[in-house]
Amino acid sequence: MDKKFLDMKQATAILGVKPQTLYAYVSRGLVRTASQAGRKASLYSREDVESVAMRSRKGTPELAVGDRSMRWGAGLILPTSISSIEANGPHYRGRNAVDLARASRTFEDIVELLWTGVLPVESPTWSPPTVPEAFPPFAAVLPAIAKLSNSRRLLALIAEAYTASAGKNPELSLGAPVLAARQLIQVLIPGIGLLRPKPRYELSLNAEMLAAKVARAAGISITSESVEAINICLVLSADNELSTSTFAARVAASAGADIFSCVNTALGAFEGLLTGLGCDQAELLLHRASSPKEYVAALNACIKRKEALPGYNHPLYPDVDHRAEFMLEAAVALNGKNPAVRAVVESVRAAGEELGARPSLAIGLVAMSTALGMPAHSPGVLMAIGRSAGWVAHAFEQRLGGYMVRPRARYVGPSFLTSEHS
Structure with missing residues (x-):
């Protein structure tokens, strides 16, 4: 047994x-807690058990009122049953994400898994979204400003306008939180159409796969x-444990925000080199280079x-x-056979061979x-649309947790001595 964990007998x-x-x-x-391979019984964090025991020895077995309602401290770790990071990639509710993608499980299946813990036998078909009058x-105005801003801000505008409407x-x-979240994801999808040479936002009211809605909005063939x-x-963008945006x-x-505000808050934090901004910069470097040699030089x-190298060396995946x-x-x-695809693959391979760079999701x-x-800029929008499933799942789980x-903070600024006579 890992020394970091205890079984129930040891913990009690x-x-x-x-x-x-x-x-x-x-x-x-x-x-x-942590699961044990092949066993239903859980293991318990030694660090957490000893911390609670220490409080008990000091005469405070229960945490103070503030501590019970909040999570304090620099070593903040939140419990979750939604996803985990393993050596072979992220796991959604204990299921390997890459295996789910390889098995052609639909994004709708993954949403159900993340939100409810159940992987459906038959893929659900979502009802088209309600369109407030x-x-x-507002949506008609978006194409006029599409080229003035980045994709994350455009998605946030869509979400906020739909919510306000x-x-x-x-x-x-x-309808209900789950129905509202389904509708929000469908409203975000046409945002990828704002990236087209002639920007457009057209909300699909067809009862079709979400991936087909994305293809339609992007203006590519639906095959x-x-x-x-x-x-x-x-599917592979849906969740990655507690990323900054999540x-x-x-x-x-x-803090009691509704699902729409939770997603918009996440979009505001979706700017790191391992998320939205990283997708944009990784795409720019790859497409700007005329050869693998020039790419490695960049x-x-x-x-x-x-x-940091845009799109490489995610710290959670060291190998x-x-x-x-x-x-x-x-x-x-x-x-x-497409020259642009060959150029990307060869450049990434060269980065690995010459710099030891490890490609990440971006x-x-x-x-x-x-x-x-x-x-252009579609990778970041694809990640954001996929990750919205995880944002909602974590928001739902946080509500059930019932704590803030x-x-x-640990103050490190200057201190000034004062007296009554100064």
Whole structure:
């Protein structure tokens, strides 16, 4: 057994409590758990158990009122049953994400898995979204400003306009939280049409696969191959544990925000080199280089400036990001004879051989978007649409947790001595 974890007998012995009390600590997020391969019984974090035990020895077995309702401290770790990062990639509710994509499970299936914990036997078909009367006039303005801003801000505008158009209590006016979240994702999808040479926003009211809606909005052919490729992008983007944007969604949910505000908060944080901005910069470098040699030189320039390599070396995947590997293979299988696709694959291979750079999800999305012939900046939008499923899942889970996410700060500024006579 890993020394970082304890079984139930060891944990209850250290705490001096019954199993029911240990379960209560787990349910309140005071003690993290881990699953055991082939066994139903959970393991318990030694660090958390000893921390609770220390409080008990000091005469405070229960946390103070503020601590019970919030998560404090620099070592903030939130318990979740939604996803985990393993050596072979992210797992959604214990299922390997790459395996799910390889098995052609639809994005709708993955949404159900993330939101409910159940992988459906038959893929659900979502009802088309409700269109509030006030929304189309606003949506008609979006093409005029599409080229003035980045894709994340455009998606945030869409979400905010749709929410405002739905009334003061949008989750209820649109049916229920889950139905409202389904509609929001469908409203975000046409945002990819704002990236086309002639920007457009056209909300699809067809009852079709979400991947097909993405293809339609992007202006590419809707074939079984293109829909399958887009579906892979969405499935592998759906969640990656507590990324910055996902954490932001949970913070908003813990403060009582509705699902729409949680997603918009996440979009505001979707600007890192491993997320939206990283997709844009990875795409720019790959498509700007005229050869693998020139591409490696551009990456070397980043290294000399002590900048992170856009699209490479995700810290959670020190050896290989299996999502990127699978997507690069899928891009070649889809359109490997295309010169642009060959250039991307050869450049990524050269970066690995000469710099030891490990491609991450952003690189995989660039390869897939290139193979599909999608508009520039599509990789970041594909990731955001896919990740919206995870943002909603974490917001729902945070609501059930019933506590506010509020870390403490450690003051490191100057101190000034004062007196009554100064």
